[in-house]
Amino acid sequence: MTVDAHEPRDTGDAAPAPPRLSERLGDVREPAVPRHPEVSTWRAAARDDLEAIVELTRACDRVDHPSWFTPRDEIEEVFDASWIDPAWDTLLGFDGDGRLVAIGGIIVHPSRDVHAHVYLTGRVHPEVRGRGLGREVLRWEEERALQALAELDLAVPAAVFAYAEEGDVALQHLAERRGFAPERWFTTMVRDLAVEIPTVEASGDAVICAYEPALKEATRVARNDAFRDHWGSLETPPERWDHFAEGPFLRPDLSRVATEGDRVVALALGSVNEEDWAAQGYTSVYIDLIGVTRDRRGRRLAPAVITALLQAARDAGLDKAVLDVDTESPTGANSLYGALGFAPTERVVALVRRY
The missing domain is CATH 3.40.630.30 (Gcn5-related N-acetyltransferase (GNAT))
Known part of the structure; x- marks a missing residue:
């Protein structure tokens, strides 16, 4: 679930290291x-x-x-x-x-x-x-x-x-x-897949395709770059990425990435946990990660991979798509999701104590 003044910024100026x-x-x-x-x-x-x-x-x-x-x-x-x-x-x-x-x-x-x-x-x-x-x-x-x-x-x-x-x-x-002090709110948003889903074309040389295991490392690298300026986000190392990418819930057939040659420049990765469906009252895909590498932002790649995932989930017969978003995301993600038909539901607060 996760830039403010506490998070590193790529300013080119090395801040002095704090005491141990x-x-x-x-x-x-x-x-x-x-x-x-x-x-x-x-x-x-x-x-x-x-x-x-x-x-x-x-x-x-x-x-x-x-x-x-x-x-x-x-x-x-x-x-x-x-x-x-x-x-x-x-x-x-x-x-x-x-x-x-x-x-x-x-x-x-x-x-x-x-x-x-x-x-x-x-x-x-x-x-x-x-x-x-x-x-x-x-x-x-x-x-x-x-x-x-x-x-x-x-x-x-x-x-x-x-x-x-x-x-x-x-x-x-x-x-x-x-x-502890409340620093951030995260909102769950839901989209009905029965509502018309727009098609957003990838710009430049990017090609939208389904995620596949051969792209695992390139996608991890893209994820780390995309989230480097997000609040509370740290780099995901290979072992932790393996737990996610090789786990039982990730759905490569629904997930979408944008590639330029061997490089992944945008991603929308979705998982399915059928155990949730009875409690929800509908079938769903949960979008775990959405990101665009920092040098490819502003090219409509995020809506391109998201809508491609939504279309795949709809074609697979699922009812809704669910995601969580930082309400103060530096990329304006919550506004993007609202424009794509996602509506807010529940909220979680992050309480933090810093040292």
């Missing part, structure tokens, strides 16, 4: 295990806990954002990604009956040469919310995030991110009381 994180953070204590009457056991997650984690995540999804579910593959990534250590980066809370009721977690972004970003991923079962458990989980997550940043000890700007649904006022207040 260990100097900025000072003494960082070991995260204290939460204490709460609803939880009798706290421990790190193991792969054998996957089913319980999925069950708790589903229960939270039904309340927090009932129109979509967190993919199982994304949950399982915690145990597969080299940049996540479950023994240190996760914490599970079980009640007296052995039921999982809380999850604490952090993810340190694998790209750390320009910025160091940590994301908080905790969840509390809806049945035990409002009793202070979320406050304890958030405290542990922040303490673990600071510990992880101190261990990196890099001389780069650092930030910790928490994301909250617009209606989750409790989480927003908890984060703000811990020094």
